[in-house]
Amino acid sequence: MTATRTMTYAEAIREAMFQAMTADPRVFLMGEDVGIYGGAFGVTNDLYEKLGTDRIRDTTISELGIMGAGVGAALTGMRPIVEIQFSDFLCQAMDQVVNQAAKLHFMVGGQASVPLVIRAPGGSGTGAAAQHSQSLEAWFAHVPGLKVVMPSDATDAASLLLAALEDPNPVLILEHKLLYKQSFEVPEVFPKALLGQGRIVREGTDLTIVATSIEVQRASEAAELLAADGISAEVIDPRTIKPLDLPLILASVSKTGRVLLVQEAVKFNGFMSEVAAGIAESPAFGDLQAPIRRLCGLDTPIPYSPQLERASVPQVADIVREATALVKEW
Template sequence: MSMREMTYSEAIREAMALAMTADERVFLMGEDVGLYGGAFGVENDLIDRFGAERVRDTTISELGIVGMGVGAAVTGMRPIVEIQFSDFTAQAMDQIANQAAKLHFMVGGQATVPLVIRAPGGSGTGAAAQHSQSLEAWFTCIPGLKVVMPSNATDAAELLLAALEDPNPVIVLEHKLLYKQSFEVPETFAVGRLGVGRIEREGSDLTIVATGVEVQRALEAAEQLAADGISAEVIDPRTLKPLDLPLIVSSVVKTGRALLVQESVRFGGFMGEISASIVESEAFGHLQAPVRRLCGLDVPIPYNPDLEKAAVPQVGDIVREATALVREW
């Protein structure tokens, strides 16, 4: 397949443009997505290409705009709502958790809510505690929502297209540090599939499951580990809900060790769910070491750059933990 270079932002923008071109029901609304071009520049010139009707600048009203997304979705549109920082979903949580997620169930299947919420998360930009969180665990425990965490440009585009085809509300948690990174992407984006994880690198000594920006760090760590004679398999679940558990379990059956890496805090985090699912599965009898989690510290994200780095797993942390897991067991 012939490939090209594109940033994560450009890929998301291209996917939104593809969707708006193909389906007149698709439109985008959010804070500063139009004239400003998006707080992170994701939308850029979309307003020029599709007009202010379909690239809608809203007031600073997260609850209102998600709620309007629900109302538009339930009446036949395919809205994309951007929440400028995923931290601000706290302002919108009633509409996400009580309305969007539950409506289909509560009304006995009479209605569907094909709403896509895009929200950037993650630390590393010096934006401190209210603009840097990784909140995926909030969303994965709400029945009715689907949760996507793309770790590269192709997934960001193709899983967004999949989310737009899905009749259920999908929250796509993008990562701010990835927006400006370039990736190799296919000539044309296809519609991805929700609930399908991917083995990013094959290995035999341990399985590293990582999400979001930690996928890249895990791949860098795997490279260093290889130089030290440790063969790490790296899995990106890509969709947290539905979760491709069979992929993870079969990998752990093969390697006998699991290191679970997330940027979000450890306590009550999503990797706890994966950990429990592994030990409840047939992989249990194959484990040669305890399942280990490497997560963000249980602290708000701090401002000082060294503190900020210390609060979430870095490449060196993954190398250290993986080495210990393989060498000490």
């Protein structure tokens, strides 16, 4: 049994960054207010005191410029981490993410790569409204050359960040802003993680719930409630949505015969549509006893009102309701 300790999601990310920067002089971080301010969500906190302002580098409010500077530094021997304050602001940096970082390795015939790690918080739940609460993962997963990671707990947030820093190509990590202050049990040493390897969070036999980011936690809570009602739910966290650990999902679907796909992002053209298609195209389709079901955010901007905000993305009760229907009706 390995020793554990308690730390928040934000602390785990901070410790992983400190660990990486201590081990590798090529790693540095730049972003808005990451220095003395400590980051908009306090992720960097006092890192600049330990590592200096060269490596914990405050920038102007220039997302496109920062992202491009990350690309240029990555092309020339550094391992930059670019923090984008809210993932919504990636819209300001799209050219450098999509047209430059993602494509350079391919466009230049493999003679160079862009080992750039982008960290950005997504998701709703803080009352920050429509321009600070989106879940845009599907956009980025749609671009060949980008890897997209969505850690759902502190250990994954740290381990996947360390894995991303070892990857020769650009990796976008979409953290969840509601998780930053939550505490988790984490091992003394962050375990080695592989990008593209999902995780069975909880085993079950009646249905599979695939969920991402904060919805993993909600799905786990729902699974507890479902168990009390005699329904055994298996919860799967893909952890990286691209590359996707489809075999893990398919094996679970074949076992349970039912699948509920849960994401905070809007349903239309979302990541779970890809998972649904992957199941439908596979032999696991033949093991299904019920149609594939998706539970996603409403097709609307995230509203400001706390009641409306909660109502616009899947909550625990919604997952329980959908899972129960899936099992009882089929």
